[in-house]
Amino acid sequence: MNPLSQFLLAIFFFHSSEYILAVAIHGKSNVNLKSLLISKEYVLAMVFSLVEYLFEVLLFPGLKDHLWVSNLGFAMVIIGEIVRKLAIVTAGRSFTHLIKVYREDHHKLVTNGVYAFVRHPSYCGFLIWSVGTQIMLCNPISTIGFVVVLWQFFAKRIPYEEYFLRQFFGGDYEEYSRRVPSGVPFVK
Numbered sequence: 001m002n003p004l005s006q007f008l009l010a011i012f013f014f015h016s017s018e019y020i021l022a023v024a025i026h027g028k029s030n031v032n033l034k035s036l037l038i039s040k041e042y043v044l045a046m047v048f049s050l051v052e053y054l055f056e057v058l059l060f061p062g063l064k065d066h067l068w069v070s071n072l073g074f075a076m077v078i079i080g081e082i083v084r085k086l087a088i089v090t091a092g093r094s095f096t097h098l099i100k101v102y103r104e105d106h107h108k109l110v111t112n113g114v115y116a117f118v119r120h121p122s123y124c125g126f127l128i129w130s131v132g133t134q135i136m137l138c139n140p141i142s143t144i145g146f147v148v149v150l151w152q153f154f155a156k157r158i159p160y161e162e163y164f165l166r167q168f169f170g171g172d173y174e175e176y177s178r179r180v181p182s183g184v185p186f187v188k
Contacts, residue, residue, distance in 0.1 A: 003070045003137050004053060010077045010133055011046065017081075021088050022097065036097055045149070049134055049142040056139070064138045076132025084125025086114040095122065099161045103168040111176055118183030119176065120161075123154050127184060154184045 001009075015036065022031045056063045064070075088095050090113035093106045100107065114121040127150050134143040165173045182188060 003064070003073075006070075006074055006077075007049075007053075007133055007137055010081075010129075010136070014081060014129065017085065018088075018097075021085065025088070025093055025095065045142075045146065048145075049137060049139055052139045052142050053137045063140070066138055069138050070136050073132045073134065073136025073138075076128050077136060080125045080127070080129025080132055082125070083114060084122050084129060087121035087125060090114055090121075099157070099164065101164055107168060109165075109169045109172055109176065111180070116180070119180050120154075120158060120183045123158065124183030126150075127154065151184065151186070155187050158182055158184065158187050 015038070018036055019031065022036065053064075091110045094108050094110050118124050130150060131143060131146050134146050162173070162177065166177075169176075
């Protein structure tokens with residue numbers, strides 16, 4: 001299978017499995033595009049990566065001839081997918097795509113499974129998955145762009161989310177956050 005087909009399959013599998021898990025955990029009436037974080041910016045980034053891929057295939061086909069690089073990206077896609085889905089399944093109803101600003105009755109602090117290794121495994125998995133898609137396509141510009149943009153996004157989102165987690169779980173979350181890394185490099 002060529003990298004472009006792998007890329008399209010990865011996107012299809014990622015989003016369809018996210019939707020299926022979200023519906024299974026939260027119910028169909030509680031799931032929409034916004035809750036799945038499909039934004040204009042996300043679509044634009046994916047379209048840009050396709051344009052880069054096609055442009056480089058036409059003008060610089062040698063950039064796309066590195067099978068080992070593409071296979072490395074494919075492995076990252078699989079690893080990222082597994083980490084993210086483990087996060088969703090492990091957290092169950094405590095996992096939501098949107099940050100909760102009020103604690104719900106079913107909301108609990110999850111520190112087992114993949115959460116024993118990183119506090120934000122869904123972000124870690126998405127970072128690995130999305131950067132992997134660009135490495136799989138051998139897209140140098142999009143690879144750098146995805147790393148920078150996603151890191152900036154998570155560097156803002158994690159402290160914001162953790163503000164509420166500290167409100168919800170107090171000292172238990174403080175101790176957990178001191179002991180377990182965030183899962184996104186250089187984001188405490």
